[in-house]
Amino acid sequence: MNITSFNPPRRILMGPGPSDISPQVLQAQSRPIVGHLDPLFVGMMDEIKFLLQYAFQTSNPHTFAVSAPGSAGMETCFVNLVEPEDKVIVCINGVFGQRMLENVERCGGEAVVVEDSWGEPVSISKVEKALEQHPDAKVLAFVHAETSTGVASDAQALCALAKQHHCLSIVDAVTSLGGIPLKVDEWGIDAIYSGSQKCLSCVPGLSPVSFSQAAIDKLTKRKTKVQSWFLDQSLVMGYWSGEQKRSYHHTAPVTALYALHEALLSLYNEGLEVSWQRHADFHQQLTQGLSELGLELMVDESCRLPQLNLVAVPEGVDEAALRARLLNDYNLEIGAGLGQFAGKAWRIGLMGYAARQENVTLCLAALNDVLKS
């Protein structure tokens, strides 16, 4: 096999993630590697923690990045906070709610499913009813921003309900963090996970998480060991905690964390509110342009995610062929539909560094070209 170095072209990433990455963040990764217990690196980890607390709007000390993708961040929340036979209310309105259910079952938890149609937000009233019917439920789990459908659910209202019914909340913020308002402390979120490769515009492979004191309390009072050694937060805390000597747990992905530091710093310098507004503004521009092209957005305006737009494939259009043309002729990636929407929708992302004028303009113009020819 004749193999040479991999030299990819510059793509414009407007799918469901990974999103575009700024040159600064990409270059941060190629800085010299230092040891994962080097005092300089430990200092950088403290800064990452501070920057993540800002991004999540929390003062939770247990805020850090899991050394693996968002799916592992999800699993981190479930394996630490769900013990065998714990009753967990799981809201499903897309692929990632379904994945939460898988996690509950694999932890030996007892799942109560609250189901909503794909493309709809999680129903507050259905969740309220489930909480009333299951007063012994210990956890409420839902997806804030469903990457498979482009739908935002009302995390604030859902977490308030959880609190009212003495449940911990586990929130999937993979696609929401940095793109739409998210306030962990104000909303009373107990455990939250995100992904580095969405609105943070960092490289994929890291999953920021944050645990409230109530979540830590549940963890420390467990009767059984966490089933995953790698994700056991009672062990990982010793490595990320600034209060004591760092104890070795695993080797952190040093250079990926350089990138996360740079990406979070960029968000911090821009300001969360400015970032949210930028996503909203370019979303407005994109949706108007799509509508002028005769393309239909499939999610109601009231719960539409600005950073991820579910667009109906017009009748008679070969959706995969269109995506291939965008990729091959314009170096532009948009996403395919997932699950129930496979073949029926595209997902156009405006995440993080991708939410910018040149991307929106190119995307609309390229779509116009390929739809007309």
Added chain:
Amino acid sequence: MNITSFNPPRRILMGPGPSDISPQVLQAQSRPIVGHLDPLFVGMMDEIKFLLQYAFQTSNPHTFAVSAPGSAGMETCFVNLVEPEDKVIVCINGVFGQRMLENVERCGGEAVVVEDSWGEPVSISKVEKALEQHPDAKVLAFVHAETSTGVASDAQALCALAKQHHCLSIVDAVTSLGGIPLKVDEWGIDAIYSGSQKCLSCVPGLSPVSFSQAAIDKLTKRKTKVQSWFLDQSLVMGYWSGEQKRSYHHTAPVTALYALHEALLSLYNEGLEVSWQRHADFHQQLTQGLSELGLELMVDESCRLPQLNLVAVPEGVDEAALRARLLNDYNLEIGAGLGQFAGKAWRIGLMGYAARQENVTLCLAALNDVLKS
């Protein structure tokens, strides 16, 4: 908090990993990001598989990189291949054997421990006895190269014993891959995991693994679901398999895989035998120099790892202060002792790109300076 971009100095990494990384591998990471389902990226994944098969010396189709560090690679092997109540013979002669035991227990397996002193290899005769005493054992698990002690165990003999007693073998090759002879197919290894940041001299955060057909058979015949969704190989196979349409499982760490591709390509171009010899040669030079400095190697020559040298801290020397001086004055990192050897030993690594003349020369000269002053 006043935070600026992180700009580390150039360190020389001669600890237990992460190891030094070539400029080519570091730069590979800052190439433009492409989507994780981009046809170009999928082609690169196929090349990584080929290059990993070469590095592992295997034709196993199920050979790929777990999107997380070596600890997750370890967990991948255990959660997939150990079902509740499976009897597993676990060999412990250092930190990582101990971690294997943690994994067996968290999978609900029944562990039979074969213990050897730290600094000694796994005893073939003890393992043989354990296999005879436990004919119902299903798995034999051991560490090929103990990173905590610098000891190599006889993987070939241990795997032959496992086969003879109808056990699957799980082998930790985190520190061995690329540094000493390792032949997965010839030795009949069933499941093996490694780390990207040791003798492969790639960035930390990935764990190459390979499963034999017998391992796949055990996985597909499981009565229970794998307890980890993220590490469930029956799901991951759909993403890394070249034979069918890639199905989405999680977002691969795209740029870290660029680095792995480049690092594996470098090993392929150098040739495994040449790499093994290079590690052996610089090890000879290092040990001779250490002995001239009056420093004692703590592991018997017969089972010493060339890539990781356990050096006794001389009486009266403040080991942490010495390491700090090497780091601060020479930008040179050597490792502390771990577990039983904490405070008593240093670990000097010669891993991958770190096994080179300038590193050995600097290390010996710097040690000479700081020990004499």
